[in-house]
Amino acid sequence: MANRVILVGNVGKDAETRGAVVGISLATSAGRDKTDWHDVKCFGKTAEIVADVKKGAKLYVEGRLSYSEYQKDGRTVRRAEVLADRVEFLSPKTARTEAPADSDDGIPF
Numbered sequence: 797m798a799n800r801v802i803l804v805g806n807v808g809k810d811a812e813t814r815g816a817v818v819g820i821s822l823a824t825s826a827g828r829d830k831t832d833w834h835d836v837k838c839f840g841k842t843a844e845i846v847a848d849v850k851k852g853a854k855l856y857v858e859g860r861l862s863y864s865e866y867q868k869d870g871r872t873v874r875r876a877e878v879l880a881d882r883v884e885f886l887s888p889k890t891a892r893t894e895a896p897a898d899s900d901d902g903i904p905f
Contacts, residue, residue: 818843835877854887
């Protein structure tokens with residue numbers, strides 16, 4: 797069985813580049829009063845596409861779920877992240893590279 801994840805959401809903060817990997821934080825709605833946050837990692841051409849994405853941009857992300865574990869304060873922490881294969885912009889082009897005027901309001905979308 798294949799491991800596929802499809803998310804549509806808003807970027808919570810500007811993309812972060814670390815070497816050849818670009819990371820984004822994506823907020824999705826999980827009901828009227830709940831927001832879920834997803835760590836998304838992009839590589840290769842996908843990383844080039846999202847390298848300059850800014851907070852507030854709406855994205856479609858398709859990829860696979862990956863888990864990693866590490867030790868913190870004597871306990872094992874399991875972390876999930878999405879390894880993106882495909883990213884599409886759903887917001888206007890200006891929203892991709894410019895922070896929204898009201899970006900300090902604390903609302904993720």
